[in-house]
Amino acid sequence: RLVKVLFALGTEKMEENSEEGDRAFILRLPPAYAQRVRAMIEANNFEGLELRIDPEKTTPGFRGRPGCFTIGAGTPQVENLPASLCDLPTLVEAYRTIDGKSGDYIKTCDVSQIMVVHEDIEEAKA
Structure with a gap:
């Protein structure tokens, strides 16, 4: 079973004038690795994490x-x-609240x- 660790680890800022906004991807890891990576992210320590x-398009x-x-x-x-990068069938918009409490949401990124x-x-081949 895979566990979702982080939403938008791969957020990359688009050009200021771009209408696309920020783009992100979902990262899913096996449970044993998810805990380690989550701890690194919470400590704001991305040293030693690489994604290639x-x-x-396909192999x-x-x-x-x-x-x-x-x-x-x-x-x-x-x-x-080993990892697999898969395109989602549709673009998903991610929203969040500014203060974490109110019902006012702002769009933060697109996930594809x-x-x-x-x-x-x-x-990985299954």
């Missing part, structure tokens, strides 16, 4: 665009996990992809 995507026998999610890059405890990190390569 194959620029090719035979692989679900989505293949990639690699690395935890602990540059350390002896480095772990490379999901990055699924797998424990092994066979799971």
